[in-house]
Amino acid sequence: MAFSVNTNAGAMAALQSLNATNRSMETTQSRITTGLNVASTKDDSAKYTVAQTLRGDLGKLNAVTSSLNNAKSVTDVAVAGAEQISDLVNQMKSKALEASDEGLDVESRTAISNDLLALKKQIFTVIDGSDFNDVNLLKSGATAPATDGKVSALQSIAGDTLTVANQGLTTKAGTAMGASGTDTSITDLAGDTSATAAAAAKALGTKLDAFFKEVKTSLSDLGAASRQIEGQLNFNSNLNDVITTGVGNLVDADLAKESANLQALQVQQQLGVQALSIANQAPQTLLSLFR
Incomplete structure (x- = not known):
């Protein structure tokens, strides 16, 4: 050199x-x-673009989870209300059967009638109060913000939806016991004669039995919907973990x-x-x- x-x-x-x-x-x-091993497309374009796509899916999945959580809250409130109504109807059925005894005196039957009226008011109060975020699955005609008081939620990032129908218990309760704010069917139990009052009590008991079956159907439907939402939330949580791990494998x-x-x-x-x-x-x- x-x-x-x-x-x-x-x-x-x-x-x-x-x-x-x-x-x-x-x-x-x-x-x-x-x-990060791949912090920019300049590091590795293929891995970066795949990771960005997966990050977008994570954002969508978070939106789905938020929607499902809202639907679960609405449904769980409705379940709690329906369970309470079920207990109250059972109490009313017992009171109606007690009032059907022709041997009762007027004072006893009047006391039973007052108890039934209080239970009826409580049922309508529970129906009206089973509200979450302006959605009530028990109240008939509860239209805000979902039509007919139903609740819809995103089920997946593909846009599939899950819907829980309104149970319309206001109308059903009104059919059994009379509309909210009225007491005609209840005060009939304290009639002028024992036979008339006993017959009214039996008629009320029959209507309460029919209403109780409808409440049981609502409980079944709402319970199934709550379990479905819970299952989807668990799946989304697992999917979130898998996607997050996949992004980490690509770029961490x-x-x-x-x-x-x-x-x-x-x-x-x-x-x-x-x-x-x-x-x-x-x-x-x-x-x-x-x-």
Whole structure:
């Protein structure tokens, strides 16, 4: 190799090697700082675009989960209300059967009638109060914000929907006991004669039996809907975990590996600096030829 003060090939080679080491260190430090092996499409276009698609799916899945949680809350409130109504109707059935005894005196039958009226008012209060976020699955004609008081929820990121129908218990209760705010069918139990009052009590008991069957059907429907929503929420949670793990497998950095690589690059950098220093001193040896 010729000796020249104009061109120092050794220094240029050492400088290129040092620059490559510095670039590798910048990449490694970026991975350690961000925790990502693929932080930009410049790192790996294929993996980055796939990861972005999966991140979009995660966003959609969060929206689905939020919708299902709202539907579950509405349904669970309706279930609680229907269960309470079921208990109250059972009490009314017992009171109606007690009032059907022709041997009761007027005072006793009147007391029973008052108890039935209080239970009836409580049932309508429960129906009206079984409301969540302006949706009532028990109240007939509860139209805000969903038509007919039903609730609909997103079921998947594909746009499938899950619907829980309104149970219309206001109308059904009115058929059995008279509309809310009226007490005609209840006060009939305290009639002028024992036979008339007993007959009214039996008629009320028959209507209550029919209403109780409708309440049981509503409980079954609402319970099934709640379980379906809960199952879908569990599936979405598992799916969220799987997608998150998949994104991590694509773009996350192996920090243990990057840490070891950083140690090696730091040694290479130090050696590169020393090699460049030696290469820069080489032309000075030419001065000895002119002494």
